[in-house]
Amino acid sequence: MSLLSTPFDPARDTAVVTGAGNGIGRAIALALVGEGVRTVLADVSEERVSAAVKAAARPELALPWVGDLSSLESCDALLGTAVAAFGQVTHFVHSASPPRREADHALAVDRTTWQEMHAVNLDAGFHLSREIAKRLIAAKQPGSFLFLTSLHAGTPRNLPHYSTAKAAMAMLVKELAKTYGRYNIRVNALVPGAIAAGGFIADPSLARHIPLGRLGEADDLAPMALAVLSNKLSAYVTGAAFVVDGGLSLTNWFEPPELEG
Numbered sequence: 001m002s003l004l005s006t007p008f009d010p011a012r013d014t015a016v017v018t019g020a021g022n023g024i025g026r027a028i029a030l031a032l033v034g035e036g037v038r039t040v041l042a043d044v045s046e047e048r049v050s051a052a053v054k055a056a057a058r059p060e061l062a063l064p065w066v067g068d069l070s071s072l073e074s075c076d077a078l079l080g081t082a083v084a085a086f087g088q089v090t091h092f093v094h095s096a097s098p099p100r101r102e103a104d105h106a107l108a109v110d111r112t113t114w115q116e117m118h119a120v121n122l123d124a125g126f127h128l129s130r131e132i133a134k135r136l137i138a139a140k141q142p143g144s145f146l147f148l149t150s151l152h153a154g155t156p157r158n159l160p161h162y163s164t165a166k167a168a169m170a171m172l173v174k175e176l177a178k179t180y181g182r183y184n185i186r187v188n189a190l191v192p193g194a195i196a197a198g199g200f201i202a203d204p205s206l207a208r209h210i211p212l213g214r215l216g217e218a219d220d221l222a223p224m225a226l227a228v229l230s231n232k233l234s235a236y237v238t239g240a241a242f243v244v245d246g247g248l249s250l251t252n253w254f255e256p257p258e259l260e261g
């Protein structure tokens with residue numbers, strides 16, 4: 001039997017993906033649907049989420065949900081919709097994040113922008129994952145959660161509201177993995193590099209700092225996301241951070257060596 005052919009159990013597995021209207025969240029949600037996983041695509045933008053559902057290989061497995069996840073009431077409404085439509089939620093992907101604006105440096109970022117960044121990335125991620133975990137624990141079922149963090153959880157981005165939210169999220173992954181492991185609920189981080197996916201307006205010249213020679217695309221993240229989410233492929237993986245960056249994080253003040261030929 002092939003080890004890789006059936007990473008999910010469509011009869012049992014169901015997913016909630018936040019930020020599924022665009023970029024990396026959309027790519028992961030569509031990939032899950034492609035594997036036969038019933039998936040709620042959650043986003044604040046109705047237009048984006050409808051377009052994503054239309055693009056799904058099997059739209060009957062993709063349920064749109066529109067709401068602002070900076071409010072915990074909205075998070076509860078999302079879970080209510082997911083449970084009513086699909087029953088137990090077994091897989092959770094947290095990709096939603098407010099837009100990043102270069103003008104929001106340390107001397108400029110306002111309180112609302114700061115709070116919204118933390119509310120969506122951290123508060124919603126914690127609340128949604130805990131509520132899903134409580135249900136799984138009560139039903140004695142395994143689960144798998146994936147948080148989109150960033151290389152800027154560990155290095156500055158000139159956007160302190162963003163880097164601090166991602167740093168906190170990276171620690172949240174470890175806290176949850178340690179606490180939920182005994183219930184067979186795995187929690188991991190996916191760490192994108194420079195992905196031209198909507199949330200990051202990339203300067204193409206950045207490619208020269210990337211060992212694999214190009215910026216990333218949202219679809220570069222989906223296969224790794226599925227591998228980590230799959231209880232079959234990653235049953236013994238929790239509390240880990242998977243960097244998908246074409247080698248960008250290897251860049252430092254030393255240029256790569258000059259090579260002959």
Ligand SMILES: NC(=O)c1ccc[n+]([C@@H]2O[C@H](COP(=O)([O-])OP(=O)(O)OC[C@H]3O[C@@H](n4cnc5c(N)ncnc54)[C@H](O)[C@@H]3O)[C@@H](O)[C@H]2O)c1
Pocket residue numbers: 018019020021022023024025042043044045048067068069070094095096097098099120148149150151191192193194195196197198199200218
């Ligand atoms: N693109 C990159 O280079 C990159 C690098 C590192 C980390 N990341 C992380 O990966 C994730 C996805 O990035 P992306 O570039 O695909 O982002 P994106 O901006 O393309 O997509 C984010 C989605 O989240 C939604 N969203 C924003 N605020 C919301 C809210 N309050 N409630 C519900 N939905 C909301 C947006 O509408 C959007 O569709 C983010 O968490 C981001 O921080 C991205």
